[in-house]
Amino acid sequence: MKILICYFSGTGNTQRVVYKFKEALADKGAEVDVFRIESPEFNLNVNDYDKIGIAYPVHAFNAPKLVLDFAKKLPNMENEKSLFILNTSGEPLKLNNISSVKLRKILGRKNYELTNEYHYCMPYNIIFRHTDAMAYKMWDIAQKMIPIDAEELLSGKHSKLDDVIFGSLLAYIFRVEHWGGRFNGKRYKVNDKCCHCNACVNMCPTHNITLENGELKFGKNCAMCMRCSFFCRENAIKIGLFEKWKVNGPYNFEKPKVEEVDNHKKFCKKAYQKYFEMCENKIHNYNTLNNIAEEETENVFEEDEIVEKVKN
Ligand SMILES: Cc1cc2nc3c(=O)[nH]c(=O)nc-3n(C[C@H](O)[C@H](O)[C@H](O)COP(=O)(O)O)c2cc1C
Structure with missing residues (x-):
């Protein structure tokens, strides 16, 4: 395949x-090509593939504009083409399930039929920085879920995310973010910590950052992807109205060796525990069915529970 x-x-x-x-x-014998949407040229023949996957980070309960624009450029299919979607988001909110509504509409009209959609929680790149322990846990869980989901996809079994009532309307409203990117992007600034390495200029997916007379200029074509400010080594980029939500510096996804201060522990416990439990159940059921020895999964909230028990 x-x-x-x-x-x-x-x-x-x-x-x-x-x-x-x-x-x-x-690993299961499929032949897989990967295409980075921001690459300048799409010179692959979609007809050569049995399944097409589209993957993106959820932005304001939607697919990023870049992804929708790419989907509009994909060719119409004469025969129905099997489509699957992978998305990542910072939180396991059910509202994230609406993120593919517009994408599905665009591709549905071109005869791409969604059969499977998988969602993985990954650490936030805006709003607040997850602890290393949470980032590690999310990636650990995702790595265990992905082979199960990939096997399901290849087996031909369909799997979609649950519908959300008024999903299309809500997704439409939240797509204001696409316009917000244009508005807010122009408000990006660098402070005097900027070391003029030009990394931001070179990595912006929409070429929205330019160097003019030795000064960085931010245009109106910001994708709100956070790449420039997230990877800025000097943390020199101010992201306009969202400065308070900025997350700077990549996650290392490794198991932390020292305990960290977690200012969002209570929130995280409430928001993510159900997601982790749901994934752990799926992994456990799969392992039981396939006679696979269980690996320990870590409980990043354990510590907190002990403290709470002591308090009681
Ligand atoms: C502009 C913007 C909007 C976002 N909106 C959401 C959202 O609606 N729901 C959510 O759970 N996470 C949201 N996130 C978090 C990202 O989806 C999440 O961190 C994702 O894993 C980032 O993936 P990437 O590193 O591939 O860009 C948002 C991030 C950005 C930058």
């Missing part, structure tokens, strides 16, 4: 998931 996965990733989370998915599909 030949599979093409086209992806956009602002700060690397979705890219990680895509390459792990590719590895899992290849």
Whole structure:
């Protein structure tokens, strides 16, 4: 089976998931090509593939504009083409399930039929920085889920995310973010910590950052992907109205050796525990069915529970 996965990733989370998915599909004998959506030219023939995958980070409960624009350029299919979607988001909110509504509409009109959609929680690249322990846990869980999902995809079994009531309307409203990127992007600034390495100029997916007379200029074509500010080594980029939500510096996804201060522990416990439990159940059921010895999964909230018990 030949599979093409086209992806956009602002700060690397979705890219990680895509390459792990590719590895899992290849392990099961599929031939997989990966295309980075921001690459200048799409010179692949969609007709050569049995399944097309689109992967992206959820932006304001939607697919990023870049991804929708790419989908509009994909050719119409004469015969129905099997489509799957992979997405990552910072939180396991059910509202994230609406993120593919518009994408599905665009591609549905071109005869791409969604059969499977998989979602993975990955650490936030905006709002707040997850602890290393949480980032590690999310990636650990994703790595265990991906081979199961990839196997399901190859088996032909359909799997979609749950519908959300008024999903299309809500997704439409939240797509204001696409316009917000244009408005807010122009408000980006660098402070005097900038070391003029030009990394931001070179890595912006929409070429929105330019160097004019030795000064960085931010245009109106910002994808809101956070790549420039997230990877800025000097943390010199101010991201306009969202400065308070800025996350700077890549996650290392390794198991932390020292305990960290977690200012969002209570929130995280409430918001993510259900997601982790749901994934752990799926992994456990799969392992039981396939006679696979269980690996320990870590409980990043354990510590907190002990403290709470002591308090009681
Ligand atoms: C502009 C913007 C909007 C976002 N909106 C959401 C959202 O609606 N829901 C959510 O759970 N995470 C949201 N996130 C978090 C990202 O989806 C998440 O961190 C993702 O894994 C980043 O993937 P990437 O590294 O491939 O860009 C948002 C991030 C950005 C930058």
